Amino acid sequence: MADSSAFPTVPCTPMATVSRIPQRQVNAAPTSPLSGKLRGGNSTNPLGDLPLGTMNRGAPKMQQYQAMPKKPAATRGVSTTIASTRALDVNDKRGVSNNTKLAAGLSRKSSTSSSVSGTTTFNGGHTIRSKSATSMRPRQLGSRPGSAQDDVSSSRIMPVSVDAINAPWDVKGRLDGMERSYDMLLTRLNETSEELNAKVAALETERRGSELQLRQMEMANMELQQELRKAKSDMDDDQRRARIEMEDLERKYRNELDEQRRLARIKEEDLHHEQRMKSEELKTTSQKTLEERDVMHSKAVEALQASFESEKSVLQTQLETQEQQLREKYEAEAVSLREELQILATRLESERATATFEVSKRDEELKTTRALVASTEEQLQRQQQITGDLETRLRQQAESTLSMETTKASLFAKINELENVVMNKDSRIRDMEKQLADATDAAALAKEKLIKEETLRRVLHNQVQELRGNIRVFCRVRPPSAKESLDVADIHYPDKDRECSAIELIGPSNESALGTAMGTVSTKTHSFGFDRVFSPAATNADVFDEISQLVQSALDGYNVCIFCYGQTGSGKTFTMSSDDGMIRRAVDQIFSTAEGLQDRGWTYKLEGQFLEIYNETIYDLLVESDEFDKKKLDIRQDIKEGKISVPGLSSLRLQSRTDVADVLRRAAKNRTVAATKANERSSRSHSVFILSLHGTNESTGEERHGTLNLIDLAGSERLAHSQSKDERLRETVAINKSLSALREVITAIGTKDRTHIPYRNSKLTYLLQYSLGGNSKTLMFVNISPVKQHIPETVNSLRFATVVNNTHIGPAKKK
Ligand SMILES: Nc1ncnc2c1ncn2[C@@H]1O[C@H](COP(=O)(O)OP(=O)(O)OP(=O)(O)O)[C@@H](O)[C@H]1O
Incomplete structure (x- = not known):
């Protein structure tokens, strides 16, 4: 098998x-x-x-x-x-x-x-x-x-x-x-x-x-x-x-x-x-x-x-x-x-x-490919359609270009015609422009002349003032706040379109016994005139324009003193110490002018000091905050040199505007610290900014020493109205004492007999001795409130300002 x-x-x-x-x-x-x-x-x-x-x-x-x-x-x-x-x-x-x-x-x-x-x-x-x-x-x-x-x-x-x-x-x-x-x-x-x-x-x-x-x-x-x-x-x-x-x-x-x-x-x-x-x-x-x-x-x-x-x-x-x-x-x-x-x-x-x-x-890919092919074909069709459209448009464009060419030719002919017309007109315009330029030059010349004349007028006015020796007074009305709008006083400026030096204050209604019997009510109009009156619409820039020449004087070697007087809340600090106030603007101008003078060989060295006088005590506003209030300062007079100094008062080198801003910031900080200790202290103290100028001219060997004092005074309310108690009472007394001393000093200066001028009655007058006593260019701002309720105080301030305005202190001297 x-x-x-x-x-x-x-x-x-x-x-x-x-x-x-x-x-x-x-x-x-x-x-x-x-x-x-x-x-x-x-x-x-x-x-x-x-x-x-x-x-x-x-x-x-x-x-x-x-x-x-x-x-x-x-x-x-x-x-x-x-x-x-x-x-x-x-x-x-x-x-x-x-x-x-x-x-x-x-x-x-x-x-x-x-x-x-x-x-x-x-x-x-x-x-x-x-x-x-x-x-x-x-x-x-x-x-x-x-x-x-x-x-x-x-x-x-x-x-x-x-x-x-x-x-x-x-x-x-x-x-x-x-x-x-x-x-x-x-x-x-x-x-x-x-x-x-x-x-x-x-x-x-x-x-x-x-x-x-x-x-x-x-x-x-x-x-x-x-x-x-x-x-x-x-x-x-x-x-x-x-x-x-x-x-x-x-x-x-x-x-x-x-x-x-x-x-x-x-x-x-x-x-x-x-x-x-x-x-x-x-x-x-x-x-x-x-x-x-x-x-x-x-x-x-x-x-x-x-x-x-x-x-x-x-x-x-x-x-x-x-x-x-x-x-x-x-x-x-x-x-x-x-x-x-x-x-x-x-x-x-x-x-x-x-x-x-x-x-x-593969089917998916095939589908994707088919879709791609379809979209591509679609795009192609669109493209072909666009191409067809473009060709049609191109043909139309060509036709329109042809017609435009014809139009262009006819337009060229017209342009030629117009050019001839324009050329004729141009020549006419040139003639007219020449006439206009001539007219403008003439106008400019006239304006320049006008400005020069105005400047000259002011200079002459200043010279007249200087010759008269008066302390100049500027009145400034602050705008009402939203709260105050329903309680505004009736104040008028009769020459507001011309000199701007007059002010009218419509007082409260007065009913006399006779008037009552007669059934009439009278109102009193208080009229005042000063060197300049600024309505509520005026800005700090407008105000500074008027004082810039005075500030310039400090560079020229004069003592200049500008202070603000008025009741609490009348606008003194706003005018003097706000961000665009007089201190900031004055310092800016001094720096700008000093820089400009360098070409003429002048070099200026500036130093600043800032102090406060509260309850007749001098405080350094430029120390570190934790040192504030600790140092007691006093005033010393150098009769020989003719100047007042405060030993131990901080003096800071001012090399730029930034340094000035730092000084102002530090002073404001210290005043805030002080305000926590004493309520509303800033309103109840005098603050003084001192700018020392030392100019040297290498070319000529000249030297100039000037001082610019910018002072924000405490509120000027009267004691009877203030209803003050205790500490507040002490403050008010001190304020009134210094302001009274100021009035007395100014009054004394204005008298013919000047044997005794009580400068030492207060720290303020003692400090301003050389700024008030004939060797200074002095400007006082009287600040007023627009509120009806404040009219009595306002009238009081304006009356004091009028006294000051009428005081003759003699011409200032250069140092
Ligand atoms: N010209 C002005 N334009 C607009 N507002 C102003 C003007 N002047 C003053 N004010 C405002 O009015 C208020 C009071 O002004 P300010 O504090 O300057 O008064 P003051 O006189 O310095 O008061 P105090 O004595 O208490 O320091 C402030 O809110 C200020 O901003």
Whole structure:
């Protein structure tokens, strides 16, 4: 039996190959190269490797077999049956390349075996002839134990020997021999499969050569056919001639033939008679012989039949066993194949899934690409449309350009005309411009002259003031706040469009006894005149414009004293110490002018001091905050030098506007600290900013010493009105004392007899001794409130201001 390992796994692909093999090739497997491959894939076919030559050589062997000494027909018949079964087996296996087909082949084999392969007839010469026997291979018939291997190794033909055919009726031995041959063939099959492949290739080459030869032969055939046609026509001619001759001869010999026939018929009848007689005799003899032989043959057939039956049953059993084994093997193989198939299917499924995924991905990409293509096409269409529109517009543009060219030409003509007109007009305009320029120059000259005259007027006015020696007084009325808007005093500015020096205050109603009896009410108008009156509309800039020349005097070496007088809340601090107040503006101007004077050789050194007089005590506003209030300062007079100093008072060098801003900030901070200690202290103290200027001229060697005192006085309310108590009372007394002293000093200065001027009555007057006493240019701001309720205080302030304004202090001197 063939080893199970001899059945290699049939791959899937060869199955497909098999299914494509034409049926003709399957049946004629040994001669087909494809069947060779098929055999290579199915090693269970022991005859599958028989080469073409071997198979072809089967015919002579068959003839040899037929020519062999006759065996008992029954024996040969059995061998033939087995051989034909094998042959069928081989053919079936060759034709079936998968398990299913193999199983079908096996079942077919079985049925074939049981029907004793085709027709078995007994001929007179005891020869068994069958269809299977004629188609089977002689080598199978001749296989026997011991000789098979040599035969296979020496040749692929199974040798057929007469001895084998005449071998004794050892069916088992013969079967064993056949099985061994079968095994050897199987082994050989594996060995020769490669050779077969090579041979198949060679056969293929041979086939191609044969095809070539066939084509050549076809060509030759065609030539031959042509010759044949020619020969045929020649032959037709000859035939015609021969027929005529034949007919002649026929006619000639017909009579002779008829005669001969008649004679032969007579002779035949004689012979027939004789033959019938002899035949009767022979028939009788033969009948006897045949009957004897029939009896003998019947016995032999019966014996053969019995032996055949037993052998058949043995074979049947073996066949079934083989079939069972094969079935099991094939089933196992089928299972493994199925598993393999399953694995392949799984793999295929996963590959299909991957492929599906890939396909879907590609689909997505395709969709995206299509969408992209669609959008691109859309864009292209849009672009084309735009291009079309643009072309249309271009055409329209070209047309309009053409028409514009025409228009342009006509316009050029018009332009030329207009240019001529314009040129004429230009010359007229130039004339007019010249006239205008002349007029403007004249106006500028007139304005300049006017300004100069105004300046001159002011200078002269100042000179007159200086000659008169008066302290100048500026009156400033602050605007009412939102709260005060319903209680505003009736204030008039009678010369607001001219000198701006008069102010009228309409007092409260007065009802006299007579007036009451008469039923009349009188109001008093308080009229005052000062150097300048500023209405609520005036800004600090407007105010500073009027005092800038006075500030300039400090650079020229004069002592300048500017102070603000007025009741609490009348606008003193706003005028003097606010961000754009007189201190800031005066210092700015001094720095600007000093910088301008550098060209003329002047260098200025500036120093600042800031003090506060509160309750007749002097405080340094430029010390550190924690030092404030700790240092007590006093005033010292240097009669020789003619100046007042405060020893220990901080004096800061001011080199820039920033330094001045720092000084003001520090002073404001200290005043805030002081305010927490004494409520509303800032209103109830005098603050004095002292700017000392020392100028030297390198070119001329001149020196100038000037002082600018900017003073924000405490509120000037009268004691009777203040209703103050305790500390507040003390403050008020101190304030009134210093302000009274100021009044007294100014009054004393204004008198003709100046023997005693009470400067030392207060710290304020003592400090301002040289600023008030004739060696100074002094300016007093009288700040007044616009509130009706404050009219009495306002009138009081204005009266004091009038006194000051009328005071003659003599001309100031340069130092
Ligand atoms: N010309 C002005 N224009 C606008 N507001 C002003 C003007 N003058 C004063 N004020 C405002 O009036 C209020 C009182 O002014 P300010 O503090 O200067 O008065 P004061 O006389 O210095 O008072 P005190 O004696 O208490 O220091 C402030 O709010 C100030 O801003």
